[in-house]
Amino acid sequence: MSLLVSTRPSLSFRSNVYLLLRPTTTTTNFPLSSASPTPKPPPLLPTPRVHILHRAPYTSPCTPRAASAAAAHTILHDAGAAGAVLAGAYALVSAFDFLTQRNLIQQSLSRKLVHILSGLFFMASWPIFSTTTEARYFACLVPLVNFLRLVIHGLSLASDEGLIKSVTREGKPEELLRGPLYYVLILILCALIFWRESPVGLISLAMMCGGDGIADIIGRRFGSLKIPYNQQKSWAGSISMFIFGFLISIGMLQYYSVLGYLHLDWVQTVQKVALVSLVATVVESLPTTEVVDDNISVPLVSMAVAFSMFGY
């Protein structure tokens, strides 16, 4: 494993920093044909032996044969990435099932930690997919498989006690058809529509996964002072949602900026994210959970506010 910083002048330092971990024929290879009409610029670095985090797209001219070989390689790469992330999803749920089954953590805490970590890890995994436009469809296979898993077990067509124990409140299979199902649908929506090039999806998922998840954990423990208009929610829960939703959103935006996907005016971005977090926190605090699940209202409102400010 090695960390290489290429000094290619056309790209900023940030976008040249990437972790190199696996064999590849990258799209940044120079024209393969010796008859190439354009002179080959001298490679500034030895061809990368490995890389895993893909930065924003950079393509170079190549021959049709090389293009089809690169296309096949990219499909294999994205399929492998989807498989790895799916395995991670199973491992995460199984890990919390293990902890819950042995009474090492409460079921309510298990569910919330799965709520927080699943979406954040899913979002953080997007850069391991290729830089092609189809990459997002491969990434969406992961929440899609989990959607089907939740439907199958939620309808009791099959039994998965571990899944039920680690993601439901009362251990009833039909619970899988509400919060968890809406949750994975929002993951699909954000990956498909916004993906890595827009802050909107990243912020929305940070609010749904990080903000809403933390509100439950903090609110259950320290939420003695209830919100006047909703005795089920507390100031401690809502304030923690605002703070952690904001911090996790900024953290995700910074992560994608370092990888070269986003170029943000950080003074304006901090203000915009703070407003999204405030609005999402107010929406989450409303006594509307029986009417619309928080896993729908929080991300959709965050999406609308963020889109109105970032515009893409």
Ligand SMILES: C/C(=C\COP(=O)(O)O)CCC[C@H](C)CCC[C@H](C)CCCC(C)C
């Ligand atoms: C419990 C969940 C949502 C509902 O929460 P609540 O508001 O009703 O308390 C989360 C359900 C998660 C789902 C079963 C698994 C989703 C996995 C995700 C698509 C991919 C994660 C990959 C990563 C590498 C772990």
Ligand SMILES: Nc1ccn([C@@H]2O[C@H](COP(=O)(O)OP(=O)(O)O)[C@@H](O)[C@H]2O)c(=O)n1
């Ligand atoms: N803003 C909030 C959110 C949750 N909570 C606490 O967390 C518990 C579960 O919150 P929730 O209804 O959002 O939980 P889920 O619907 O996400 O399972 C609430 O009953 C409160 O005890 C809070 O005190 N303040």
